[in-house]
Amino acid sequence: MDPDSPDVVWTRTRVLIIGRASPEPSKKHIETVCTGGITESGELLRLYPIPLRYLEQEKRYKQWSWAEFEIQKSPSDKRKESYVVRQESIKVLGHVDSETERYHLLSKGIVPDREILDAMRERDRTSIGLIEIEVQDLVARPRRKEWAKEKPYTKQTHLYVEKKPLEQPSIELQIKFRCKNNSACKTHQCSLIGWEYTEGLRSFIIKYGSLDGAFMRLREALTNRYLDRSKRTFALMGTHFKYPSWMVAQLYAFSRDIPPRLF
Numbered sequence: 157m158d159p160d161s162p163d164v165v166w167t168r169t170r171v172l173i174i175g176r177a178s179p180e181p182s183k184k185h186i187e188t189v190c191t192g193g194i195t196e197s198g199e200l201l202r203l204y205p206i207p208l209r210y211l212e213q214e215k216r217y218k219q220w221s222w223a224e225f226e227i228q229k230s231p232s233d234k235r236k237e238s239y240v241v242r243q244e245s246i247k248v249l250g251h252v253d254s255e256t257e258r259y260h261l262l263s264k265g266i267v268p269d270r271e272i273l274d275a276m277r278e279r280d281r282t283s284i285g286l287i288e289i290e291v292q293d294l295v296a297r298p299r300r301k302e303w304a305k306e307k308p309y310t311k312q313t314h315l316y317v318e319k320k321p322l323e324q325p326s327i328e329l330q331i332k333f334r335c336k337n338n339s340a341c342k343t344h345q346c347s348l349i350g351w352e353y354t355e356g357l358r359s360f361i362i363k364y365g366s367l368d369g370a371f372m373r374l375r376e377a378l379t380n381r382y383l384d385r386s387k388r389t390f391a392l393m394g395t396h397f398k399y400p401s402w403m404v405a406q407l408y409a410f411s412r413d414i415p416p417r418l419f
């Protein structure tokens with residue numbers, strides 16, 4: 157598909173950025189970041205391929221940025237929320253700083269629990285969802301380093317662009333949690349793929365010199381933030397491109413004192 161062909165119809169849409177997965181190597185775009193967004197009406201979208209670290213500075217949206225994108229339904233990705241973005245169209249409009257406003261915007265897309273998300277996936281291929289959870293633990297799993305074998309271009313230099321370091325993490329972070337609103341929930345364990353967490357692990361490895369030490373520090377930081385019982389914790393879940401399994405892209409902790417939305 158040629159994105160500049162006159163036959164391709166792009167729709168301009170405004171979304172709040174609510175999650176960014178770790179960058180993945182890409183043959184065409186060097187690397188891409190799969191991004192989760194929510195519209196003002198509460199529709200959840202998956203946006204890609206976006207080489208976020210290689211975009212011009214003013215296009216590099218952050219978590220909680222409002223941004224505008226020209227999008228169209230992905231022809232190759234059957235997940236119903238997946239949209240292809242026209243890179244040149246990205247415009248960062250602003251940033252939401254208020255915790256109350258963040259919660260109110262996010263709450264339009266929240267469903268009660270993972271079990272309901274499973275039913276929605278079966279019914280209409282829902283592949284993104286927000287749920288309230290109780291975090292139990294952060295777990296490290298050894299991972300097979302498949303990039304070197306499956307994505308040989310990862311190591312290649314680029315003719316026109318100075319490539320930024322992108323190493324495949326040697327462990328997979330997983331989060332163990334229960335659904336807050338379902339007393340019958342039997343605990344879930346999912347990959348934690350948010351960029352913030354893999355980047356945290358990477359910087360802790362540099363700081364503490366060992367993978368074990370780095371993981372322990374990350375576990376401590378994340379459990380302090382998300383096991384705080386004075387807060388309500390939510391998770392942005394998304395399914396894998398190839399498999400129906402759910403992954404966690406972003407965690408949120410909100411004060412219990414936020415009043416309900418009035419509009």
Ligand SMILES: [Zn+2]
Nearest residue numbers: 270271335341
């Ligand atoms: Zn559950």
